[in-house]
Amino acid sequence: xxxxxxxxxxxxxxxxxxxxxxxxxxxxxxxxxxxxxxxxxxxxxxxxxxxxxxxxxxxxxxxxxxxxxxxxxxxxxxxxxxxxxxxxxxxxxxxxxxxxxxxxxxxxxxxxxxxxxxxxxxxxxxxxxxxxxxxxxxxxxxxxxxxxxxxxxxxxxxxxxxxxxxxxxxxxxxxxxxxxxxxxxxxxxxxxxxxxxxxxxxxxxxxxxxxxxxxxxxxxxxxxxxxxxxxxxxxxxxxxxxxx
Amino acid sequence: xxxxxxxxxxxxxxxxxxxxxxxxxxxxxxxxxxxxxxxxxxxxxxxxxxxxxxxxxxxxxxxxxxxxxxxxxxxxxxxxxxxxxxxxxxxxxxxxxxxxxxxxxxxxxxxxxxxxxxxxxxxxxxxxxxxxxxxxxxxxxxxxxxxxxxxxxxxxxxxxxxxxxxxxxxxxxxxxxxxxxxxxxxxxxxxxxxxxxxxxxxxxxxxxxxxxxxxxxxxxxxxxxxxxxxxxxxxxxxxxx
Numbered sequence: 305x306x307x308x309x310x311x312x313x314x315x316x317x318x319x320x321x322x323x324x325x326x327x328x329x330x331x332x333x334x335x336x337x338x339x340x341x342x343x344x345x346x347x348x349x350x351x352x353x354x355x356x357x358x359x360x361x362x363x364x365x366x367x368x369x370x371x372x373x374x375x376x377x378x379x380x381x382x383x384x385x386x387x388x389x390x391x392x393x394x395x396x397x398x399x400x401x402x403x404x405x406x407x408x409x410x411x412x413x414x415x416x417x418x419x420x421x422x423x424x425x426x427x428x429x430x431x432x433x434x435x436x437x438x439x440x441x442x443x444x445x446x447x448x449x450x451x452x453x454x455x456x457x458x459x460x461x462x463x464x465x466x467x468x469x470x471x472x473x474x475x476x477x478x479x480x481x482x483x484x485x486x487x488x489x490x491x492x493x494x495x496x497x498x499x500x501x502x503x504x505x506x507x508x509x510x511x512x513x514x515x516x517x518x519x520x521x522x523x524x525x526x527x528x529x530x531x532x533x534x535x536x537x538x539x540x541x542x543x544x545x546x547x548x
Numbered sequence: 549x550x551x552x553x554x555x556x557x558x559x560x561x562x563x564x565x566x567x568x569x570x571x572x573x574x575x576x577x578x579x580x581x582x583x584x585x586x587x588x589x590x591x592x593x594x595x596x597x598x599x600x601x602x603x604x605x606x607x608x609x610x611x612x613x614x615x616x617x618x619x620x621x622x623x624x625x626x627x628x629x630x631x632x633x634x635x636x637x638x639x640x641x642x643x644x645x646x647x648x649x650x651x652x653x654x655x656x657x658x659x660x661x662x663x664x665x666x667x668x669x670x671x672x673x674x675x676x677x678x679x680x681x682x683x684x685x686x687x688x689x690x691x692x693x694x695x696x697x698x699x700x701x702x703x704x705x706x707x708x709x710x711x712x713x714x715x716x717x718x719x720x721x722x723x724x725x726x727x728x729x730x731x732x733x734x735x736x737x738x739x740x741x742x743x744x745x746x747x748x749x750x751x752x753x754x755x756x757x758x759x760x761x762x763x764x765x766x767x768x769x770x771x772x773x774x775x776x777x778x779x780x781x782x783x784x785x786x787x788x789x
Binding site (some may be wrong): 320 | 561660662674676730763768769
């Protein structure tokens with residue numbers, strides 16, 4: 305694990321670090337509007353890493369695993385989604401983010417951020433109505449600086465709750481059926497299929513973890529699969545409340 | 549970023565903070581039903597100040613300030629009707645004492661994208677707003693989800709940043725507990741609140757649909773344009789008309 309190294313900064317370095325953090329927040333916020341606009345291809349080209357080395361290890365994670373590498377990410381995030389989207393009539397996908405927590409590496413080359421999103425995904429049923437789903441969860445992002453610009457390197461969108469608008473959340477089945485869960489179905493078959501975040505009972509497995517101050521990048525702090533924390537005992541084996 | 553000196557970067561960070569605080573104060577004034585204070589506190593006196601909603605826009609100082617004054621008048625009307633409906637709780641209190649009973653309009657702002665012009669004279673900001681409009685209508689008290697966007701042009705005045713053009717448009721405006729993907733189920737009207745049906749906001753200066761509310765048959769609709777870095781306002785787009 306990267307150790308926090310005590311650095312001292314000049315005034316110039318400090319304001320540039322402050323500005324970097326603002327630019328990182330702005331990048332994450334821009335993505336919100338790209339999603340609304342269905343600009344997924346543009347998102348990958350404008351906001352994500354372009355260096356081939358970073359592209360090879362870029363990842364997009366959700367509760368049921370990770371797509372790794374830009375080609376795999378594009379296959380899911382752009383190509384599959386475009387096929388699901390059709391002409392876009394009656395579709396509205398909105399994932400605003402708040403409660404931002406950003407840690408800029410001591411060396412200023414990478415950063416990590418965590419946000420919460422109370423979002424919704426609305427898709428037409430084809431009969432003049434639509435299925436409107438509340439989707440809430442954490443959005444964790446690793447950033448890397450390419451030249452003067454910050455770029456997205458790894459993302460995890462960890463869903464906590466899916467509920468149809470106007471329905472009783474408390475009446476939902478307790479256990480998630482991944483074969484029918486709309487978030488899992490939408491995610492398809494990732495490069496690395498695994499349960500990264502189990503939202504049963506809103507059980508708290510603390511993934512993705514909030515970023516902590518760090519000095520320089522190491523894969524073990526990544527929000528990509530290489531940084532997934534050592535598996536601990538969840539579910540009933542941990543006993544009631546055993547995750548705390 | 550590299551084009552700016554340390555001092556300029558510091559000023560630009562302070563500008564961003566001031567703009568976020570300005571919008572935070574705006575949202576808090578709405579929560580507190582202080583619409584009558586909003587224009588004086590936060591708006592520019594530029595002749596083309598503009599306030600856009602989904603179905604129309606107010607343009608000019610008189611029209612924009614008139615809208616907020618109308619909000620204040622409606623708040624007073626709501627309080628009076630609530631006083632009549634709940635005499636045990638509110639009877640005997642003055643108009644001033646009961647002002648604010650009823651409306652609870654929450655406009656939390658998230659996902660800001662702010663660009664301050666390189667010349668520092670203007671700025672642009674886009675926010676997402678997952679709001680709730682809890683108010684009294686002809687059906688009585690009712691809560692609506694209101695999901696939409698604040699897209700704002702700011703201008704620097706002698707006493708700080710001011711709102712120049714503001715577009716507040718929603719995608720979702722749906723009674724809480726209902727789905728925006730289904731046919732809305734209006735609540736039955738109540739005679740004690742019928743007077744609200746007579747209330748009218750001022751006519752828009754420009755009456756047109758700036759953004760259609762979501763329906764299952766609405767074509768895909770982009771968010772308002774995302775602010776882009778710019779040098780001076782003439783080089784970028786306007787959130788006004």
